[in-house]
Structures are given as structure tokens and as C-alpha cells.
Amino acid sequence: MLSSMDNPTRSASGLEGPSGEHFSIxxxxxxxxxxxxxxxxxxxxxxxxxxxxxxxxxxxxxxxxHLHPEFCQIMDEVRAGIKYALQTxxxxxxxxxxxxxxxxxxxxxxxxEDGERVLIASHGIWGQRASDIADRLxxxxxxxxxxxxxxxxxxxxxxxxxxNQPILFFITHGESSTGVLQxxxxxxxxxxxxxxxxxxxxxxxxxxxxxxxxxxxxxxGEARRYHHTGPITGVYMLRxxxxxxxxxxxxxxxxxxxxxxxxxxxxxxxxxLELFVQDEVARLPTVTTVCVPPDYAWKEVTDYxxxxxxxxxxxxLGPTAGKVWRIGLMGYNSTAENVDKVLNALQDALTKCxxxxx
Amino acid sequence: MLSSMDNPTRSASGLEGPSGEHFSIxxxxxxxxxxxxxxxxxxxxxxxxxxxxxxxxxxxxxxxxHLHPEFCQIMDEVRAGIKYALQTxxxxxxxxxxxxxxxxxxxxxxxxEDGERVLIASHGIWGQRASDIADRLxxxxxxxxxxxxxxxxxxxxxxxxxxNQPILFFITHGESSTGVLQxxxxxxxxxxxxxxxxxxxxxxxxxxxxxxxxxxxxxxGEARRYHHTGPITGVYMLRxxxxxxxxxxxxxxxxxxxxxxxxxxxxxxxxxLELFVQDEVARLPTVTTVCVPPDYAWKEVTDYxxxxxxxxxxxxLGPTAGKVWRIGLMGYNSTAENVDKVLNALQDALTKCxxxxx
Numbered sequence: 001m002l003s004s005m006d007n008p009t010r011s012a013s014g015l016e017g018p019s020g021e022h023f024s025i026x027x028x029x030x031x032x033x034x035x036x037x038x039x040x041x042x043x044x045x046x047x048x049x050x051x052x053x054x055x056x057x058x059x060x061x062x063x064x065x066h067l068h069p070e071f072c073q074i075m076d077e078v079r080a081g082i083k084y085a086l087q088t089x090x091x092x093x094x095x096x097x098x099x100x101x102x103x104x105x106x107x108x109x110x111x112x113e114d115g116e117r118v119l120i121a122s123h124g125i126w127g128q129r130a131s132d133i134a135d136r137l138x139x140x141x142x143x144x145x146x147x148x149x150x151x152x153x154x155x156x157x158x159x160x161x162x163x164n165q166p167i168l169f170f171i172t173h174g175e176s177s178t179g180v181l182q183x184x185x186x187x188x189x190x191x192x193x194x195x196x197x198x199x200x201x202x203x204x205x206x207x208x209x210x211x212x213x214x215x216x217x218x219x220x221g222e223a224r225r226y227h228h229t230g231p232i233t234g235v236y237m238l239r240x241x242x243x244x245x246x247x248x249x250x251x252x253x254x255x256x257x258x259x260x261x262x263x264x265x266x267x268x269x270x271x272x273l274e275l276f277v278q279d280e281v282a283r284l285p286t287v288t289t290v291c292v293p294p295d296y297a298w299k300e301v302t303d304y305x306x307x308x309x310x311x312x313x314x315x316x317l318g319p320t321a322g323k324v325w326r327i328g329l330m331g332y333n334s335t336a337e338n339v340d341k342v343l344n345a346l347q348d349a350l351t352k353c354x355x356x357x358x
Numbered sequence: 359m360l361s362s363m364d365n366p367t368r369s370a371s372g373l374e375g376p377s378g379e380h381f382s383i384x385x386x387x388x389x390x391x392x393x394x395x396x397x398x399x400x401x402x403x404x405x406x407x408x409x410x411x412x413x414x415x416x417x418x419x420x421x422x423x424h425l426h427p428e429f430c431q432i433m434d435e436v437r438a439g440i441k442y443a444l445q446t447x448x449x450x451x452x453x454x455x456x457x458x459x460x461x462x463x464x465x466x467x468x469x470x471e472d473g474e475r476v477l478i479a480s481h482g483i484w485g486q487r488a489s490d491i492a493d494r495l496x497x498x499x500x501x502x503x504x505x506x507x508x509x510x511x512x513x514x515x516x517x518x519x520x521x522n523q524p525i526l527f528f529i530t531h532g533e534s535s536t537g538v539l540q541x542x543x544x545x546x547x548x549x550x551x552x553x554x555x556x557x558x559x560x561x562x563x564x565x566x567x568x569x570x571x572x573x574x575x576x577x578x579g580e581a582r583r584y585h586h587t588g589p590i591t592g593v594y595m596l597r598x599x600x601x602x603x604x605x606x607x608x609x610x611x612x613x614x615x616x617x618x619x620x621x622x623x624x625x626x627x628x629x630x631l632e633l634f635v636q637d638e639v640a641r642l643p644t645v646t647t648v649c650v651p652p653d654y655a656w657k658e659v660t661d662y663x664x665x666x667x668x669x670x671x672x673x674x675l676g677p678t679a680g681k682v683w684r685i686g687l688m689g690y691n692s693t694a695e696n697v698d699k700v701l702n703a704l705q706d707a708l709t710k711c712x713x714x715x716x
Contacts, residue, residue, distance in 0.1 A: 026445060029604055031431075032604035036597055037428055038432075041423075045423060048423060051420070063408060064396060070395055074394060084387050097456055098589075099588070135560070136563060206459070206491045207463045229457050230457070
């Protein structure tokens with residue numbers, strides 16, 4: 001993967017190299033001769049969640065070329081869907097060809113130049129990750145910390161901005177490691193606009209270069225040039241996920257997530273469990289953090305749910321490791337039926353996994 | 359996408375923000391209310407190619423968690439398949455969560471430190487891309503050029519290494535922009551080993567940090583930690599592609615590709631067309647470059663094939679732009695049947711698209 005130097009050298013055109021030598025080829029791996037094992041499971045952790053049948057079906061469609069007009073149209077539809085989901089008119093609305101961490105690195109790498117100051121509001125794993133990424137980019141990283149389970153007030157943020165005078169401010173809206181929903185209202189007015197087109201130095205990554213990506217995604221009005229070969233299947237699936245959202249509408253989707261979260265929170269409290277986020281308005285509707293009571297070993301409970309009920313919930317992460325369980329109700333999985341399933345399973349687990357002393 | 363500052367601020371939990379204000383939400387985009395349009399098409403360009411039914415079927419399987427034991431097993435199977443496909447025992451054999459460009463950037467970013475010299479053997483688009491990536495990484499980039507359609511001899515390479523004394527050497531095995539198969543025999547012995555673990559500075563990318571990736575992929579023998587949420591569906595599909603290769607065996611797969619390429623080359627010459635790569639041993643079996651005869655407009659022919667025959671072949675790229683057509687016979691698509699289809703379609707196009715003067 002890393003360099004051709006690691007590999008025994010050979011011609012791919014046959015069993016004989018250009019100089020006529022023969023090779024001894026290793027046997028095909030036995031484990032690849034077995035069928036792939038993918039059990040069905042209800043994924044109620046902080047992600048991945050189960051995908052809707054519509055999204056999964058898109059995963060089996062035949063490929064198109066990455067610049068075919070039909071694929072460009074699908075990309076346009078994805079852009080429209082992203083703009084709708086995030087309620088933005090930004091010309092930079094596009095999907096990065098990688099996972100969430102890739103998009104975070106793309107955002108920071110495009111905005112920051114060497115030695116520039118970034119202020120990171122850190123109240124969980126995502127602030128930590130952003131700090132790590134920004135440090136590697138050579139930025140001057142200032143961290144404004146907050147205890148796990150709490151959120152930043154507008155006053156906190158204004159103070160941080162005035163004291164540190166950063167060129168960029170980073171804050172996490174849904175801190176899935178603590179279950180906190182950070183309010184964003186008013187923060188935009190405190191900040192500057194983005195600066196990609198005014199950079200003095202080259203963007204350090206070709207793959208994440210937003211000027212190339214914006215061209216490939218048709219954001220700049222110019223003819224699309226070859227940047228990278230887009231992940232066709234992933235874009236199909238994203239398109240169908242966004243189409244599902246457009247069909248449901250944002251309003252109904254938000255209400256559904258709020259209702260499921262409410263039902264879960266009430267149910268957990270009825271089971272005698274304590275929610276980790278004290279302030280009700282700051283509870284993330286997609287990931288709920290629950291305090292592990294002193295007479296339980298957190299992992300015994302998650303293992304029990306997985307083994308006996310085929311349901312995933314997860315433990316804490318970063319500042320909440322060992323302290324909480326995290327229950328996700330995201331997208332397709334955010335239904336009353338799933339809430340009742342996980343509550344019943346938890347009730348069973350709490351009976352079976354209790355220790356008198358821990 | 360780039361920063362939350364671009365977006366109108368709102369709470370995701372409902373229609374009302376924490377401070378009680380109401381929002382006006384834009385309508386769902388009309389184009390997402392239409393079914394997605396994905397025509398079936400024979401993709402005989404330099405990629406993407408059509409995927410096998412086995413691979414496509416894996417795209418519709420329900421998700422697993424990115425650290426579930428069953429998913430870790432699938433990752434292990436993928437590693438075994440990569441080692442088999444590339445005939446390597448490298449501990450760094452893993453898949454990067456991105457496209458081919460991402461893997462190239464990962465390789466260069468992990469190996470190069472600021473100011474270090476890289477020698478790039480450039481005989482097409484991939485050498486150019488590697489130079490661009492390495493330059494952004496702050497490396498001292500030396501380029502050893504070669505005309506499009508030619509390849510480097512061992513003697514060329516030894517001379518370049520002695521003159522430039524690089525810490526890293528980059529060369530492209532399958533130069534898909536020119537259709538050249540670069541022989542690799544003997545190059546390994548001229549080069550040094552991999553140096554990731556001896557770096558003095560931090561790897562500039564978190565997402566591509568091979569020490570993290572090696573842990574997530576189970577290469578370092580330690581417990582897997584959370585680096586990023588792997589692209590589950592993509593890994594399923596890769597696993598099934600590699601399983602298909604294991605079932606066929608490398609030997610038969612190479613023979614099949616060699617036979618299809620041979621059949622195509624003979625057929626093209628029968629049509630009176632000239633192959634761009636003169637030296638027969640240096641013709642890439644996966645992508646064939648064909649000179650555009652003077653009395654044809656290259657794009658008219660590719661458009662005709664697409665419109666009338668539903669077959670994609672592509673024009674040149676980089677140094678071959680405007681000069682060649684590129685015909686891909688890769689993986690599932692590399693069959694005698696597809697060769698005959700594209701030859702028949704080309705014969706038809708050559709009759710219909712000829713100009714007396716151009």
C-alpha cells in the first residue's frame with residue numbers, strides 16, 4: 001500500500017516478468033473462500049446506525065463514470081440535499097470523499113495556514129480531535145475547555161474570542177461523546193467569514209483542496225475537471241438518504257427525533273437511571289448519555305444487550321469513558337418501536353447484571 | 359460543510375431555538391422528490407468499471423459497528439486479500455478510507471518530512487499528481503521525466519537515484535493516462551526501506567496517519583482504538599471483490615486480463631488503428647491507448663459510442679489529452695465478449711464519424 005518498494009517485483013501481465021524469470025505465487029487466503037458473515041443487528045450506539053432499505057438498495061446499483069452527466073446530476077441533487085439539511089446557501093456545500101473525520105480535516109486544512117491561531121471550544125472528543133488535526137497543520141492551537149456534559153454560553157464564547165483573537169473558531173454542535181447539544185444561536189455574528197480564496201500558502205492537501213473539490217462538485221460554475229474518481233456508490237447512498245429526508249421534510253424529521261429522545265429519556269428515568277446531561281435543553285436528541293450506576297460494570301451490560309438482545313449500545317468515549325452508556329437514535333433508527341426495544345432490553349440487563357459490590 | 363459559521367444558527371431539536379425564536383425553513387428540493395436516475399452502461403474507460411454482481415450485492419447489506427468483532431474479521435479478510443493481490447507480507451497492508459488519490463496522499467504524507475527530497479519518475483498524470491501532493495507536503499521535489507508512452511529502464515532509475523539521492527522514490531506501475539505498464543523488476547533492490555516509525559516530526563494528517571490506521575486495521579497487534587468510523591459498506595464491497603479474486607486465483611485473473619488485452623489489440627489493429635504504446639511488453643493490460651487518426655475528432659467518437667452503443671471509452675488525460683482514446687478492460691469487465699462489443703461499436707463509429715478534413 002505504502003510504496004511499491006515493499007512488494008516483490010513482478011509484471012502484472014502474466015506469470016513471467018519482462019526479463020523472463022518465474023515467480024512463486026502464494027495461495028489465495030482461505031478465509032476469503034468462506035462467505036462473508038454480516039449478522040443483522042439493531043445499532044443503537046453513537047453510529048453507524050442502521051440504514052433505511054432505500055439507502056441500502058442504492059448500494060447495489062451498477063456504477064456510472066465519475067463525470068457522466070447522470071452522475072453529475074446526482075451530485076447536484078446531493079448538494080441540494082446538503083443545503084436543505086443544513087439550511088445553508090453556502091457555495092461550499094459538498095460531500096468529501098471520506099468519512100466524518102476526513103471532512104473535519106478538510107475544513108481545518110483549507111481554512112488554516114501555518115502559524116495561524118485557531119480557538120477550539122472543547123467539551124468532548126471532537127474538540128480533542130480538532131486540536132490534534134490543527135496541531136499537525138502547524139496552527140497555533142488555543143483550547144477553551146468545558147467540563148463533559150456542559151455547553152458553552154454565548155458569553156463564554158465572546159470572552160474566548162476577545163482574549164485569543166483567533167483566525168478560526170471551532171465548536172461542536174452535537175458532542176456525541178457527552179450527549180450535549182451545543183446551542184449555536186448568535187455565534188455566527190461573533191465570527192468572521194471564511195477565507196479559503198484569500199490564502200497566501202498552498203492548501204496542504206491535494207485530496208482535500210476545497211478549490212478542486214468545489215470545481216468537481218460544480219460549485220464554481222466552471223467546467224468540471226478531473227480531481228479524483230468520486231466514490232460512486234457512496235454518493236448514490238448519500239443521495240437516497242437525503243431524498244428520504246426531503247420526502248419526510250426537516251420539520252417532521254426533527255419532531256420525530258425529538259419525540260423518540262423524549263420517550264427514551266422518560267423511560268430511562270422510570271428505570272431509575274440518571275441522564276448524564278443535567279440541563280434538559282442541552283440534551284442531544286440523537287445520542288443520549290446515561291450514567292452507569294455504581295453497582296454495574298458498564299461493559300457487562302453492553303455485552304449482555306449485544307449477546308442476548310442483538311442490540312448495540314456503547315460505552316463512553318474520551319471524557320466519558322467508563323462513566324456512561326451512549327444510546328443512539330439516529331435517522332432511520334429513531335422510532336418509538338426501537339426506544340421500547342432498547343428500554344425492555346435494558347430493564348432485563350439491569351436485573352441480570354447487578355453486582356452487590358463493585 | 360466548512361464551518362458552522364456559514365449556516366443560519368438553529369437548534370436541531372425542533373422548530374424553536376433555545377431562546378424561543380422561530381425559523382423559516384426552506385422547501386425540500388424538488389429534484390430529490392424524483393427517483394434517482396442510474397442508467398445501465400458498459401464502462402470501458404480507465405475507471406470506474408462495472409462491478410461484479412457479488413460486489414454490488416454486498417453494497418446493500420445492513421451495516422455493522424466499525425469495531426464489532428464481525429467487522430474486524432471482515433477487515434482481517436480484506437488485509438489477507440490485499441496481501442494476496444499484491445503478493446506482499448507488509449505489515450502496512452490495509453485499505454485507506456477514501457479513493458485512490460487518498461491512498462497516494464497517505465503514502466507520501468506518511469513517508470515524507472518537511473524539506474526531504476523525493477524523486478518522482480513521471481511518465482504521465484500520476485507522476486504529475488504525486489509531484490503536486492509532495493510539494494504541498496513541503497518536500498523537495500525532483501522530477502525525472504519521460505515521454506508519454508515510454509517507460510523507465512533500470513539504468514534510468516539507477517542514474518536518477520545516484521544523482522538526486524532522494525529519501526523516497528515514486529514510480530507508477532500502471533500509468534493509465536498513457537497505457538504504459540512500467541516494469542518494476544529490480545527497482546526494490548535499488549531503494550531503501552520504509553521509514554514511518556523513525557520520523558522526527560508528526561505525520562501532517564490525522565486522517566491518513568498510518569500508525570493510527572495500522573492500529574485500527576489490526577496490523578500492530580494491539581487492541582484496536584477508535585481512529586475514525588470506517589466506511590462499512592465500502593469495506594464489505596472491497597472484501598467481496600478480493601474474495602472474487604481469491605476464488606478465481608491471481609494466475610487465472612492475470613491470464614484473463616492478458617488474453618482480453620491481446621484480443622483487443624489485435625482487433626484494433628485489424629480496424630486500421632495504431633496503438634499508442636509502441637513497445638509491446640510495455641502495454642498495460644487494463645488500459646489500452648489508441649492513437650486518434652487524423653480524420654477523426656476524438657470526442658465525436660466517444661460521444662457516438664456512448665449515445666448509440668451505451669459504451670464508455672474515454673479520451674486522453676494529461677500528456678495524452680486529445681491524442682488518444684483509452685479503452686479499459688478491468689476486473690469484471692475484462693472478457694472476450696466485452697472486447698467484441700467495443701470493437702464492433704468502434705467499427706460502426708469509424709464509419710459514421712469520419713471527416714474528409716479536420
